[in-house]
Amino acid sequence: MVQRNETQPNGQIIDYLKYYVELEAPRYAVLLNGPWGSGKTHLIQSFLDNHFSSPPSRSRSIAKRILKYLITPGMNRYFNDKAQERSASNYIYISLYGLKSDEDISARIIASAIPGLGLKSSKILGGIIKPFLSTLQYAKLIPDLSARDFISKFHKKTYIFDDIERCEIPIKQLLGYINQFIEHGERNVILVANTDEIPDTKDFTTTQEKLVGKTFRIEPPIEEAVENFLKQLNNSPAMKLIQDNPETFSSLFRQSESKNLRVLQQALRDIERPLNALNREQFENIEGVLFLAKLIFTFSLEVRSRRMTPAILEARPQQMTELFKKFGEKNEQEKDFCKIESSYTDIDLRDPILSNDTLADIIFHGIVNAEHIQKSVTQSHFFREAQDERALDKLMYVYDLDETEFKQVRAQFESEYQNHEFRTPEDIFLSFSRRRWLSENKLLNVSLEKVSEQGDQYLEHLYETGQFPIVERDRFEGRDYAEFNGKYFDFSFKSRPLEPKHFLDTFLSLNEKARQDLYPSIVESMMAEMTDAPETFCHRISRKSFDTPSHINAEILLEMDPEAFSKRLLELHPAKQRPVLNALSSRYTFTNYSAELSGEKEWLKKLTLHLERTAKSASVFERNRIRSNIERYLKPHIGYY
Template identity: 30%
Template sequence: MPTESNKQVWDYLTYYIDLAHAPGFAVLVSGRWGVGKTYLLKDFLKVTFDEDAANYVYVSLYGLSSIEEIDDALFQAAFPVMTGTAAKVAGRIAKAGLKFLKVEPGDWNIKEFLNKFRAKVYVFDDLERCEAPINKVLGYINQFVEHGGAKVIILANEQEIGADEDYARRREKLIGKTLQVRSVFDEAFKHFVSNIDHAGARGFIEVAASDIATIYGQADLDNLRILQQTMWDFERFFAALLPEHTANKEAVTTLLRLLFVLSFEFKGARASEEDILTGRGMTAAIMDQFDKEAPRRPLAVAGERYPMVDIDDNVLSNELLVDYLVRGVVDADAIREELNASRFFVSVANEPAWRTVWHWYERSDAEFDAALAKMETQFKQRAFTIDGEILHVCGLRLFLADKGILKLSKADVVAECKQYVDDLYAAKKLETGAADDPREIRFQGWGGLGICESDTAEYKAIFKHLISTIQQSVVDSYPDRAKQLLSLMISEVDAFYRQVSLSHADASKYVRSPVLAKMPVDDFVNAYLALHPSEQRVVMMALKGRYEYGRLDQQLKEEKPWIVAVHAALTKRLQELSPISQRRVGMHLEWYDEIVKTSKELATPA
């Protein structure tokens, strides 16, 4: 049954259906996408006709691109018994329906159809999403009203149709009454809550109903579909939390408000992935204050739309939010880790010093001063060895120098940070969470926090130096890694396959690194020939998977001389083998001969 806000829609449709004569016009039920038009009308039809679907025909025009396709949809709606049969084959549905009505194809017209099939009302939904020309679609529907005397209800979002002269002219002829559907939050919310399976999430959302209603109203999207999707997404997020997280009501309330607001903004196309990734957080907010001439960032505008929510709250990182909102990724481990490091669950005493400095706006002067002193001591001791921590500390030092808190120029900070990286490299203490591909290192954030000063030339210089040093450190490690791989090939050939072949689902950091170029050719050949034939085959499969699709022309080009040398060495050793071994190894070599031929041509000196 309708709520008070849409009672006028229900009442008029009841009046229209009950007319004893042909009305001579159609009724348009209009409203924005997701407002609940379809839900309201299907509920109306169910109640009005006591769930007897034989009294109405409901046709969705969504994606239909021709009158023929609309014919098919009409027959399929009128005769659902044909659904799932051979009649669904393209072009067969309408023909099967005509046969069912005992009408010859040449005699087909809508008036003839209405004479044979007398429904009390015909409904055409999603008018704005029909891909056929709008004037032809309205002309088609008009035949039901003008020539068949039928009662017709059309559902559409007229805002998406736009100002079209043909539409306006045909609309005036066809539509006798327009009914505007309004979003009905309370009714829809109760229905959506009932469909949430996770008991904890369902209970918390019910408790937060007032907050959600307020945010929904402030969003002014009037879109119940977005509300439902957001609630389902939050259910998945809530399920990733631990009991100690859900027990902190302030934390979970903060999360719900932030996630609902960002979901509404993203799903409502008012904020993009890039806006969330780079245009949210303390750094973005500070930049707003300094650059008054720049266009306002979308999330700053959104922040004014929702006065009860801090849209720049750092309780979750922008990277995690993008994964959740844009890609649908709910990484329980990442969520828990970031929450544990947030202000709701971490104590300053247990917090890394650089994190306390980063949270300067939430820490007391005494806490900040103690943390800064400790961070600087750790910097002098070269205690930070992970790439993300190094970048955070360098960014913070640039920020503090800029504010006069650290008595250094920004140029001095750059020089000191570069020296810091060089010292770690010399001591072989430089670590990287990005393994062999420094390009994967987050430029703007790490550990759930955005890096200070990441948009400055000074920070970019430090970042570039760190990346190049890590790359060199990785290259320096190749000889040791090559020895490890050779040992692995001898002891556990399947593990060797997983480590070096991109065609394997468990492919590791060795896949994109030219580590094999540092493996002595004779050592590899001797180890290979000593393997059992079944293990030799696995090695060749690994190499084939490693080098196919042109990878020797890309990231593994430094291995070209190596693989050519291996091929030549194995070919030379063939004469030392038994006839059957010669045949077997020769067949293995043929598996990647084409790759080697290409490599020979490209590796041959000019």
């Protein structure tokens, strides 16, 4: 039966342990169960420190203590009934972590009995004294280390065995050893474990039913832990603010559903360096500093709980440009991010107070760049002065304005719109969305139809004046206008009318035209790069760059004149011609990207014909070299014709 205290986590456990350790020969063990980092060891250590009085520490060195108690008659003092009865701390606490035999446990128990040694010292000493104890046994100076004979002479009343799941002894054998303390030694035994990590679950369950009389599930003492962990941080102005708001971080930790207090401690520590990177003026913005701390803390919780990966963080749709980033598994990563953010009600994880790159540096790489952090937060709405905030951004919080302020902001916004000042993808979609929303709510004296017409005209003006922001087309795959109608604020349309979809289609059409307009200059640059920087050219044309923005895609390659490509290639030194052809060949090797499917096969055939034509009029040596390269690097992808 699992005991739980809903109002005061672990309070009832402490009460029961006080009762249990006073029992005489209870003939059952108590199990404290909980995941790693839930505070099991801390709870039992606190109980022992408070319930048992420790013997006074003596001034002699550890080395002297060890020598005193590992030789007779010192060791015999610990196998003497009266001495045991007089002992002020009538318990033995050991960790079973890494122990491989019953003798290892016995050695560690003896090491733990030496006064003044801490847990770490007793662990080390347990390994050191085991061979020495064998010598003492042989000389009959101490009893045998077998459990039953050991218990009959060793009279500590209470035994605590921690880290059950980390012991390397088979669980059935381990529990059999411990059972001798309960059945034959009539001792009080407390087991501390994370039963979810015990490998032999069936053996453990079967044996546990006979051995354990009470099982308690440890509930992490979150509020107490947060306050204690915060006290360990430096007392800088920013951290003082964090230390004054422990309930904020307790709430976020609960929402994460993590039970690991080590994760909590590490996440709180992750806050300190980024906040100390803020300048003095930014320190004074209490709301902004606290939000920044919450954001870093929450992302750190998710990363340390292994739910957040760099790719998921990269997919965080904090800005429109983030939505356009290309990843093969992009949609899945966005779903993973949405699943994570749905757990948190106290914070907006998409707020752009820190860019995704800066967050990744902090959380994944431990890099705290003060310049980047200060620049990022300065642009945030938390730190931006009201007079510096753009009209477009103020319209995101339109009902926070009074009517006079609203009219001023609207006039400024309309002026900026008519002057075509919104030129980034995010601002283009955001401004169009705001105008539609204003029109729908009778706050703009322009009809919805006119707003859509003016939206198309806006895009066409940017294209005609060479200001259209080009975005890779495949970054729009599987998306519709609803995802771009204003950052992550949804002023969306209940009926999803066709006008917004038309605006997106117009954007895509002009985006394609603007891309194609750049092809001639890109091709010219690529051809020059083959001569001036052949290694860079090889990387960009090969499969190695396939998922990067620098990759020369099929459209660019097909714009290159095969004859001009052939001439430029043959102008290179022969030692540099081969790497170019090898990179081109690798484009279709060990990938799903074939010359046939990409439409590049005909281009390769034309390139081959121009090379063969040149080879015919070349010297015998040159002809053989060119044809050798054709056979090795081009023919496998175009066939023989």
